Amino acid sequence: MKCQVCRGPAVIDVRRHNANFCAEHFCKLVRDQTAKAIEEHEMLAPGDRVLVAVSGGKDSLALWDLLDELGYEADGLYLGLGIGGYSDRSGAAVRAFATRRGLTLHEVDLRADHGYDVPTAAAVTRRSPCSACGLSKRHLFDRAALEGGYDAVATGHNLDDEAAVLFGNTLRWQTEYLARQHPVLPARPGFPRKVKPLVRLGEREMAAYCVLRGIDYIVEECPMAEGNKHLGYKEALNEIEARSPGSKQAFYAGFLARAVDRFADAAPDHAEGGETASCDRCGVPTTSGTCAFCRLVERAAGAQPVALTRKGRPIDA
Amino acid sequence: MKVTLRNPTRELEFPGPKSIVALLQDLDLNRESVLVIRGGTLVPGDALLADDDEVEIRPVISGGAA
Ligand code: SF4
Ligand SMILES: [Zn+2]
Ligand SMILES: [Zn+2]
Numbered sequence: 001m002k003c004q005v006c007r008g009p010a011v012i013d014v015r016r017h018n019a020n021f022c023a024e025h026f027c028k029l030v031r032d033q034t035a036k037a038i039e040e041h042e043m044l045a046p047g048d049r050v051l052v053a054v055s056g057g058k059d060s061l062a063l064w065d066l067l068d069e070l071g072y073e074a075d076g077l078y079l080g081l082g083i084g085g086y087s088d089r090s091g092a093a094v095r096a097f098a099t100r101r102g103l104t105l106h107e108v109d110l111r112a113d114h115g116y117d118v119p120t121a122a123a124v125t126r127r128s129p130c131s132a133c134g135l136s137k138r139h140l141f142d143r144a145a146l147e148g149g150y151d152a153v154a155t156g157h158n159l160d161d162e163a164a165v166l167f168g169n170t171l172r173w174q175t176e177y178l179a180r181q182h183p184v185l186p187a188r189p190g191f192p193r194k195v196k197p198l199v200r201l202g203e204r205e206m207a208a209y210c211v212l213r214g215i216d217y218i219v220e221e222c223p224m225a226e227g228n229k230h231l232g233y234k235e236a237l238n239e240i241e242a243r244s245p246g247s248k249q250a251f252y253a254g255f256l257a258r259a260v261d262r263f264a265d266a267a268p269d270h271a272e273g274g275e276t277a278s279c280d281r282c283g284v285p286t287t288s289g290t291c292a293f294c295r296l297v298e299r300a301a302g303a304q305p306v307a308l309t310r311k312g313r314p315i316d317a
Numbered sequence: 318m319k320v321t322l323r324n325p326t327r328e329l330e331f332p333g334p335k336s337i338v339a340l341l342q343d344l345d346l347n348r349e350s351v352l353v354i355r356g357g358t359l360v361p362g363d364a365l366l367a368d369d370d371e372v373e374i375r376p377v378i379s380g381g382a383a
Contacts, residue, residue: 001361011359015349023358057379160378207352207377211359219323219375234378238349 012208015245023212030209033200034066043184043195048151049073051192053141054097054105056090058210058217059156061097063198065215067154068103074154077144079137080109082117083129084308086223093218106148108140115301118224123306124299129224132296139284139293145192152193157183160203162196163248164233166255175266182260190275190285202248203234223308318370320344333368340366341374350378 001010003022010020014029021029038044050067054060054076067074078094081087091107098105111117114136121132145153162183169177187193198206210217240247275285281294290298320329320340331340337353337360353360354373366372 001363009361011361013362020361058377059379203379204349204352204377207375208359211352211354211357211375214357221324221379225379231378238347238378242347242349 034197037200038197041184050152050154051145051150052076053155054078054094056093056218058207059158061215061217062206062209063156075104077106082111090218119308120303120305121300124303142191152195154195157196158198158201158203158206162199163237163252164230167233175263179263179267318366321373323375334365336365337362
């Protein structure tokens with residue numbers, strides 16, 4: 001196997017590009033694809049200050065590394081979710097990375113700063129852990145970005161993530177979600193711009209990039225991630241990809257180029273800035289009264305902390 | 318050879334030499350959903366593993382296991 005660019009020994013094959021690469025030229029490919037996504041979707045302007053949502057996993061640490069390499073002023077924000085040993089280990093991975101690279105890391109800890117953790121919030125509100133977690137993340141990342149004067153929040157969603165979400169939304173023709181599935185959401189009053197610069201890169205490429213760049217990410221998964229629908233869609237798409245390399249890219253890129261605008265009518269008003277009130281606790285734009293995050297805090301903070309469970313069974317994390 | 322799998326972490330022994338393709342076939346793993354790592358770097362798909370090699374097979378699908 002020889003590198004497509006320099007003919008030196010290759011370390012990885014990228015079947016959808018029908019090419020093999022050495023470490024140096026593979027890392028260049030990943031950087032170029034990131035820059036291309038940023039440019040084609042007008043995600044960032046040169047010199048933008050970006051807040052990167054870092055979890056300690058491969059995608060978010062690679063994204064932080066890439067934005068820094070591409071010359072953006074990229075700071076990280078890590079949220080301590082209070083998910084047992086998983087949170088301890090992911091936090092340690094993020095801190096070690098930031099220290100090694102001399103990057104600025106902000107941290108918010110749900111338990112220390114807001115009086116709750118994800119397992120407890122899920123239990124008292126009867127939401128799924130991922131729903132309580134997602135709500136917390138959205139609110140706290142938005143708030144940190146606005147308060148810190150950042151131009152955008154960047155997340156590590158990759159091509160496999162976006163293709164799997166698209167597949168799920170298409171299977172059920174969830175037009176409201178299809179209308180909103182853009183790799184960039186513009187800023188609007190009370191909300192920062194949100195960008196996904198890794199949408200041209202697959203999961204295997206992100207993991208390979210981390211290995212070749214010496215990025216020590218946590219391979220273990222959040223124990224609350226149920227073997228969910230999303231994973232089933234990823235596996236189904238990978239079966240198709242194995243037979244016909246490039247299918248995932250064609251599916252997702254084709255949707256953005258030729259389909260997403262057709263669903264514009266289905267976007268709900270509140271996603272377009274139709275919030276008419278401000279939260280009476282924190283002031284964010286909301287549809288009425290108290291925002292969903294403040295209602296969650298109200299119920300979860302002060303509640304007796306619960307042990308980690310999945311589908312009602314205790315788990316050891 | 319010593320083969321480490323992740324999520325959960327476990328170790329298996331295989332006799333070498335063995336190709337990556339054959340190893341992944343034996344483990345019933347899709348080449349697109351894992352990376353093979355030796356000494357901190359990637360092992361290309363056409364490599365032959367020796368009897369005394371130590372490799373890690375790392376899943377790349379979030380939510381997946383190998
Ligand atoms: S799997 Fe669910 S609970 Fe765990 S970090 Fe992701 S969204 Fe949060
Ligand atoms: Zn090369
Ligand atoms: Zn509020």
